Amino acid sequence: MRQAYFELAATSDGMTAFRQLLRHSAVYVRLWVAAQLLAEGEASARHALEAIASGDGVQAFNARSTLAEYARGTLQPPFEPAEHTGQPSTPGA
Secondary structure, eight states: OHHHHHHHHTSHHHHHHHHHGGGOSSHHHHHHHHHHHHHTTOGGGHHHHHHHHTSOSHHHHHHHHHHHHHHHTOOOOTTOOHHHHTSOSSTTO
16 A cells, blocks of 8 residues: 555646545544655545444554544654665665
8 A cells, every 4th residue: 555655646637536545434544644645734624533433343443543633743654665664665675
């Protein structure tokens, strides 16, 4: 997912497509996309997280945790470049 995000983020059309994933049928997709956009300063992504947080289950818990981190100013983008995460940038590297 990280690589797909960075490929989309390289163009304005790609970012438009990425933002449209806020309406994806899979809750986890909406959760990850909203967390990334919110961490990048797109406050409009908060609405998607709030909608998820209003439910039950693991996704709701994750959304509430993400919103709490955002409120504390500690939210980190889930799709950080590999060099920032300490993980190899390519499989097997």
